[in-house]
Amino acid sequence: MHQQTLAQQSQALAKGDYSARELTSHYLQRIEQFDSQLNSFIAVTTEQALAQADAADAARKSGTVTSLTGVPLAHQDVFCSQGTRTSCGSKMLDNFIAPYNAHLLEQLQLAGSVSLGKTNMDEFAMTATGQSSFYGPTSNPWDALRISGGAASGSAVAVAAGLVAASTACDTFGDLRLPAAHNGLTGLKASYGRISRFGMTANASSFDQAGFITRTAEDAALLLQVAAGFDTRDSTCSQDTVADYNSSLNQPLSGLRIGIARCLFDASVDSRIADLVLASAGQLQQLGAILIDIELPHSAQSMACASIIGSGEASTNMSRFDGVRFGYRCADPADLDDLYQRSRGEAFGPAVQQRIMLGTHFLSANQYEDYYVQAQRVRRLIKQDLTSAFGQVDLILTPVTAALPRTASKTADPVSDWSCQRYTALANLAGLPALSMPCGQVDGLPVGTQLLAPWLQEARLLNAAHQYQQATDWHHSRPNGF
Amino acid sequence: MQWETVIGLEIHAQLATKTKIFSGSSSAFGAAPNSQACAGDLAMPGTLPVLNEEAVRMAYLFGLAVDAEIGEVSRFDRKNYFYPDLPSGYQTSQMDLPIVGKGHMDITLEDGSTKRIGITRAHLEEDAGKSLHEDFSGMTGIDLNRAGSTLLEIVSEPELRSAKEAVAYARAIHSLVQYLGVCDGNMAEGSFRCDCNVSIRPVGQEEFGVRAEIKNVNSFRFIERAINSEIRRQIEVLEDGGTLVQQTRLYDPAKDETRAMRSKEEATDYRYVPCPNLLPVVIERSYLEQLRTTLPELPVQKRERFQSEFSLSAYDASVLTASRAMADYYEQVQKTCGDAKLAANWVMGELSSLLNKDSLEIGQSPVSAEQLGGLLVRIKDNTISGNIAKTVFEAIAQGEGCADDIIEKRGLKQVTDSGAIEAILDEMLAANAAEVEEYRTADENRRSRMFGFFIGQAMKASRGKANPQQVNQLLRQKLEG
Numbered sequence: 001m002h003q004q005t006l007a008q009q010s011q012a013l014a015k016g017d018y019s020a021r022e023l024t025s026h027y028l029q030r031i032e033q034f035d036s037q038l039n040s041f042i043a044v045t046t047e048q049a050l051a052q053a054d055a056a057d058a059a060r061k062s063g064t065v066t067s068l069t070g071v072p073l074a075h076q077d078v079f080c081s082q083g084t085r086t087s088c089g090s091k092m093l094d095n096f097i098a099p100y101n102a103h104l105l106e107q108l109q110l111a112g113s114v115s116l117g118k119t120n121m122d123e124f125a126m127t128a129t130g131q132s133s134f135y136g137p138t139s140n141p142w143d144a145l146r147i148s149g150g151a152a153s154g155s156a157v158a159v160a161a162g163l164v165a166a167s168t169a170c171d172t173f174g175d176l177r178l179p180a181a182h183n184g185l186t187g188l189k190a191s192y193g194r195i196s197r198f199g200m201t202a203n204a205s206s207f208d209q210a211g212f213i214t215r216t217a218e219d220a221a222l223l224l225q226v227a228a229g230f231d232t233r234d235s236t237c238s239q240d241t242v243a244d245y246n247s248s249l250n251q252p253l254s255g256l257r258i259g260i261a262r263c264l265f266d267a268s269v270d271s272r273i274a275d276l277v278l279a280s281a282g283q284l285q286q287l288g289a290i291l292i293d294i295e296l297p298h299s300a301q302s303m304a305c306a307s308i309i310g311s312g313e314a315s316t317n318m319s320r321f322d323g324v325r326f327g328y329r330c331a332d333p334a335d336l337d338d339l340y341q342r343s344r345g346e347a348f349g350p351a352v353q354q355r356i357m358l359g360t361h362f363l364s365a366n367q368y369e370d371y372y373v374q375a376q377r378v379r380r381l382i383k384q385d386l387t388s389a390f391g392q393v394d395l396i397l398t399p400v401t402a403a404l405p406r407t408a409s410k411t412a413d414p415v416s417d418w419s420c421q422r423y424t425a426l427a428n429l430a431g432l433p434a435l436s437m438p439c440g441q442v443d444g445l446p447v448g449t450q451l452l453a454p455w456l457q458e459a460r461l462l463n464a465a466h467q468y469q470q471a472t473d474w475h476h477s478r479p480n481g482f
Numbered sequence: 483m484q485w486e487t488v489i490g491l492e493i494h495a496q497l498a499t500k501t502k503i504f505s506g507s508s509s510a511f512g513a514a515p516n517s518q519a520c521a522g523d524l525a526m527p528g529t530l531p532v533l534n535e536e537a538v539r540m541a542y543l544f545g546l547a548v549d550a551e552i553g554e555v556s557r558f559d560r561k562n563y564f565y566p567d568l569p570s571g572y573q574t575s576q577m578d579l580p581i582v583g584k585g586h587m588d589i590t591l592e593d594g595s596t597k598r599i600g601i602t603r604a605h606l607e608e609d610a611g612k613s614l615h616e617d618f619s620g621m622t623g624i625d626l627n628r629a630g631s632t633l634l635e636i637v638s639e640p641e642l643r644s645a646k647e648a649v650a651y652a653r654a655i656h657s658l659v660q661y662l663g664v665c666d667g668n669m670a671e672g673s674f675r676c677d678c679n680v681s682i683r684p685v686g687q688e689e690f691g692v693r694a695e696i697k698n699v700n701s702f703r704f705i706e707r708a709i710n711s712e713i714r715r716q717i718e719v720l721e722d723g724g725t726l727v728q729q730t731r732l733y734d735p736a737k738d739e740t741r742a743m744r745s746k747e748e749a750t751d752y753r754y755v756p757c758p759n760l761l762p763v764v765i766e767r768s769y770l771e772q773l774r775t776t777l778p779e780l781p782v783q784k785r786e787r788f789q790s791e792f793s794l795s796a797y798d799a800s801v802l803t804a805s806r807a808m809a810d811y812y813e814q815v816q817k818t819c820g821d822a823k824l825a826a827n828w829v830m831g832e833l834s835s836l837l838n839k840d841s842l843e844i845g846q847s848p849v850s851a852e853q854l855g856g857l858l859v860r861i862k863d864n865t866i867s868g869n870i871a872k873t874v875f876e877a878i879a880q881g882e883g884c885a886d887d888i889i890e891k892r893g894l895k896q897v898t899d900s901g902a903i904e905a906i907l908d909e910m911l912a913a914n915a916a917e918v919e920e921y922r923t924a925d926e927n928r929r930s931r932m933f934g935f936f937i938g939q940a941m942k943a944s945r946g947k948a949n950p951q952q953v954n955q956l957l958r959q960k961l962e963g
Contacts, residue, residue: 080528088527100521102528201527205758234530235761313758316560319571320525324624340564363562363753372755 001026002162003478006071006219009165013060013070020060020070024053024114027072031116031163034482038139038161040154042077042087044117052114059112067222069112074167076155077118078125079105079210080199088201089121089133089151092321092328092347102199103231104168104210111226116164119154125175125203126314127151127351128421131408134349141479142183142445146405149179149420151203155213156183161482166214166223172203173306174400174424177436180213181400181448184438184477186465187213188220191456192431193238195224196231202317204310207428216475217437217465221245224458240456248459249466254288256464258451259393261296264423269402273447276440277399280449280468283439284397287467294389294396296426298381303422305382306429308362308375315359318352354414383430390454395464398423400436400448423450433458437465438474446477483721484685487713488693489648490602490640492677493655494633495665496609497540502630503608504531504574504760509631511671519611519626525570530759533558537632538763539773540664541581541606544634546774547662548601550585555764558606558757563750566624567611575635577754580605581763587638587658588782589650590800599651600639607633628672634664640679640690645709649702652676653804656702657781661806675700680712682720691716692726696733696740708733712740784809792822801830807844811851818855821862828858832875848879857885870894870946897948903956910936910943911960921961936961 001023004012013020028046035041049072056070080086080098087093101109109115122132130138130153138153140146141161148157152169156179159167169176171189180187189211200210212223228242260281265274285291323329323343330346333339348356362371389396401420427434432452439449453461469475502509505522522529545552557579560572582604588596611629613622636655642648656674659665666673676699681691694712699705712731719726730749731740779787781803788799788809802812808829816825833854837847857874860866866874866889877888889895897903911918914936921932940953 080526086527093527096527098521098526098528100526100529197528198530199528202759233532235532235759312755316562316572316753316755319562319564320527320569322564322566322571324566325524325569326526336566360753363755365751365753368753 002030002165004165005215006165006222007216009071010067010222014065020053020056020072020114021050023070024049024072024116027116027164031158034161034163035158038141038157038163039136040120040138040157040161040163041074041117042089042120042133042135042154043085045084045115048084049114049116052109056112056114066111066226068108068226070114071112072114072116072164073108074116074119074155074158074164075105076121076152076167076169078121078170078201079168080201081105081115081118084118086118086201087134088125089123089135090347090349090352091134094134094328096327098199100199103196103233104200104227106199107227107229108168108223119152119158119167121154122151122175122351123349124201124314124318124352125151125170125172126355127412127417128173128175128178129153129412129417130157130179131412132349132351137408140182140405140408141482143405145407145409146445147182147408149182149405151175151179152213153179156180156185156187159183159185159213159215160479162478166212166219168223169211169213170200170203171209171211171424171428172207172310173303173428174421176211176213177400177424177434177448177450178421181436181438181450182405182446184446184474184479185213185215186217186220186438186469186475187211187436187448188217188224188458188461189427189434190224190228190458191238191433192428193236194433194456194458195227196229196234196237198231198233202313204313205317206313207306207310207425209428209431216469217435217462218246218249218469220435221249221462221466224462228458238456243456243459245459245462248463251463252288253284253464253467256284256289256395257292257393258284258289258464259292259294259389259396261294261299261389261396261398263296264299264398269399270404270442272442273399273402273404276442276447277397277449280439281397283471284464284468287471289464292393294393296382296385296389298378298385299422299426301378302382302425302429303419305375305378306421306425307358307418308371309379311355311359312362312372313359315356315363318348318356321347351414379429382426386426386430386432386452394453394460396452398426398450398452400424400450404442404445404447427452431455433461435461435465437468438477439472440474441477446474485682485713485717486685486687487643487645487709488640488681488683488690489642489645489709490679491638491642491648491652492679493636493638493652494675494677495636495655495659496673497537497632497634497664498666499534499536499540499632501534503534503537503606503632505630507630509628511668511673513627515614515623515625516627519629523569523626523630531574531757533760533763534632537606538581540632540662541604541634542765542770542773543662543777544604544636544659544664545582545585546770546777547658547780548582548585548587548604550601550604551583552581552765552770553579553583555579555762556581556605557762558760559754560757562753562755565610565613566622567613567626567629569611569626569629573608573610574757574760575607576605579762587651587654589647589654591650592646594796597647599641602637602639604634604636607635609633634659640681645706645713648678648709649706652705653702654781657805661778661780663778667805669700669702672700676705678705678709678712680709680716682713682716692728694726694729694731694740696731697743699733704733704735707735707738708740711738715740778806792816792826794822794826798826798830802826805844811844811847814851815855815858818852819858819862821858824858824861825855828854832872836875836879848881849875853878853884860885860889864896864898864949865889866894866896867946867950870896894947897944898952900952900956903944903948903952904960906943906948907940907953907957907960910939914939918961933957933961
């Protein structure tokens with residue numbers, strides 16, 4: 001059962017090959033068997049999952065079903081879940097139980113899906129390694145010596161190891177596409193505003209957008225169909241009509257114009273990775289696409305720009321965690337300053353503290369013009385680059401990242417750990433939808449290729465990825481032993 | 483040395499939106515602590531602000547009323563600082579692009595002349611909660627009911643030159659926001675509070691002096707006293723050869739002095755940054771034009787109309803239009819009794835003393851406008867005299883019913899039957915025969931005084947009910963005749 005994609009499970013459930021309870025129990029048993037080694041879950045909600053599975057089976061008997069009825073999913077612990085802990089991988093929220101569900105979880109629950117639990121993540125999604133969670137690092141099932149990538153490490157690893165067929169995740173600079181690529185999976189980040197951010201704990205609010213880590217583009221289409229749409233609780237949510245993602249999957253790619261910016265394939269990229277990514281472009285060409293060279297002159301500044309604005313936003317977003325109303329509070333505070341300093345000092349890990357310090361610096365009155373204002377200008381330039389590129393092409397193809405995942409034992413170098421998101425962050429800077437998908441392997445490790453589309457053109461992304469996956473097998477590759 | 487005072491006010495008016503500026507919680511005053519704070523007001527993770535449309539409408543309405551420039555785009559920013567009653571660790575406010583730009587407000591000075599005061603800007607922002615330091619020994623209680631309430635901060639140009647001008651300006655704004663129905667103006671509940679920026683400079687000097695900002699003054703009387711005591715302090719410091727530092731100060735009404743809270747060096751760097759969760763507000767001209775048609779008659783217009791339509795003096799008109807509630811009350815009284823001058827005298831006289839005595843707002847008046855109007859009708863048609871009317875007014879205030887019922891019940895109807903009055907006079911004159919003799923021989927001066935004596939005796943004999951004009955006329959006939 002766990003070898004199947006979400007779409008296959010949906011069909012199997014519909015045909016009565018097995019029940020939602022059987023499928024859920026199977027996954028719960030696999031989590032029990034493997035997750036002490038992988039640490040991809042922070043919480044497994046066994047009872048709730050079985051109850052939801054039973055409800056789904058009952059609903060099926062009464063004939064009220066959707067394509068997600070009874071399908072198990074796992075959710076990154078960045079999404080608030082009513083009645084169960086939402087930790088964001090931090091000691092700060094180790095005791096936090098939200099009185100509401102995130103919009104995304106609500107939609108998926110309404111559609112009848114089963115939640116297996118909450119997946120591990122880098123603390124407040126502020127690193128991209130899978131190493132900074134308060135609940136310990138997530139292990140890479142492909143190579144235990146290497147990092148899994150993050151921030152949505154658990155959501156990626158759980159799917160890669162067959163502990164669930166698909167998961168939800170948040171993407172700030174590439175936080176779901178990067179671990180998807182490192183784990184041989186498909187990662188879809190929706191357009192900014194396509195999925196409500198309500199209930200999704202903020203990292204950098206103008207970048208954050210939800211998405212999915214799945215085995216296939218088809219599965220991502222299934223989930224996006226349910227999740228996308230307007231929500232009055234998020235002012236930045238788009239009111240545009242939601243496309244029919246599934247029906248466009250099978251369109252032929254003939255005439256599809258794909259842009260390639262050669263500057264993104266320079267010497268800083270592992271040449272073996274560059275070759276595989278370009279080969280994926282060749283494959284798309286064979287399927288009828290036309291490759292066109294484009295320029296993205298400001299793309300080299302993407303990570304500097306994203307980290308300045310992102311840190312600034314993160315620093316103010318994190319101010320609410322002050323030990324006063326919820327979350328961690330230090331013991332016996334001497335006075336108010338002591339309460340703030342120790343609650344935050346004791347509960348935030350080093351990466352989060354570093355991000356807050358940086359953001360505070362960038363926003364301070366005497367630095368603001370030099371950093372934040374400049375970065376906003378660069379962000380506009382990058383958006384313009386992409387907009388003008390999309391005047392000539394329908395999609396843009398880039399590497400997901402320039403290197404294989406580093407070894408876990410190596411001491412963290414924040415700058416190089418950040419720079420691994422310089423291609424993925426382009427989509428977040430411009431609010432565009434983007435998808436990563438496996439396109440080969442180097443040293444037995446998966447490598448991903450990334451596709452970007454104009455705003456709200458998820459259907460086009462999913463169509464191209466699905467056609468690619470009809471012609472290739474990389475997405476069927478599994479890590480050994482799972 | 484001769485000093486000139488320079489004052490600018492920052493007024494925080496709590497807008498009368500039913501729910502908070504960014505959440506659906508009620509913003510009513512006086513509920514049990516923390517009973518009106520939702521997850522968003524508590525800044526729980528993943529909650530997002532959604533701008534209250536009514537807050538935007540009210541802010542634009544104010545902008546139109548002060549003839550302000552209104553930009554096409556306004557934007558929300560985060561003002562970052564830590565305080566326990568500020569749940570998110572930042573106040574969502576407006577920095578670079580406020581919803582209302584440059585406007586102005588005309589105020590009436592003591593000499594009756596008008597002065598135009600510039601309004602720099604007005605912007606929307608959320609209020610903080612309340613920290614309660616009493617009742618919790620060694621701890622501070624936090625009540626977040628007020629957190630997220632809608633504030634309009636109205637910033638004036640530093641064009642006020644005395645505490646009296648500052649109060650006149652604050653009163654004018656106070657009156658305006660109530661006229662517009664965008665603020666209840668309740669200062670005791672904190673719906674209208676004021677920060678006063680005060681500096682002094684030698685007369686003739688262009689450059690501003692070093693200013694002090696007196697925070698959160700919450701009554702007109704305190705605005706005047708706080709500013710005056712701050713001016714005295716600044717003059718003292720400078721005349722003693724000292725220097726002033728830019729400071730935030732608090733006014734202590736008990737000691738009638740301001741004291742330093744923090745100086746500029748200690749000022750927080752608020753790290754303003756655009757709020758990424760709120761889209762810029764883009765306004766269409768057609769919306770503003772539509773909104774303009776909903777503007778009520780404003781204080782200035784009403785004052786002018788009262789002068790021309792009711793032939794009131796400038797002073798009377800300005801007293802009667804000081805608040806919308808007062809003006810509405812007066813107009814109702816005027817309509818009921820049909821005598822504008824009589825209505826004005828009673829509203830500014832008897833009614834005002836009654837309200838002042840018990841510190842009541844016009845809205846809490848125990849005598850309704852209809853009741854007062856009904857009373858005045860009976861003065862006009864000579865049913866009762868002005869003096870008796872005062873007694874009836876008291877009775878209405880005591881809740882004894884309307885004027886006609888009281889007049890009837892207490893038998894206060896005026897005697898206008900000249901036969902009856904003559905009988906009273908004859909009896910009275912007979913009882914005072916010696917005085918009548920004296921009157922007949924007295925000189926003009928003495929006569930005049932004695933005439934008053936006879937009137938008094940006659941009114942006393944009629945227990946105040948005889949029509950004074952008739953008494954006067956008939957008495958004169960009898961004495962002269």
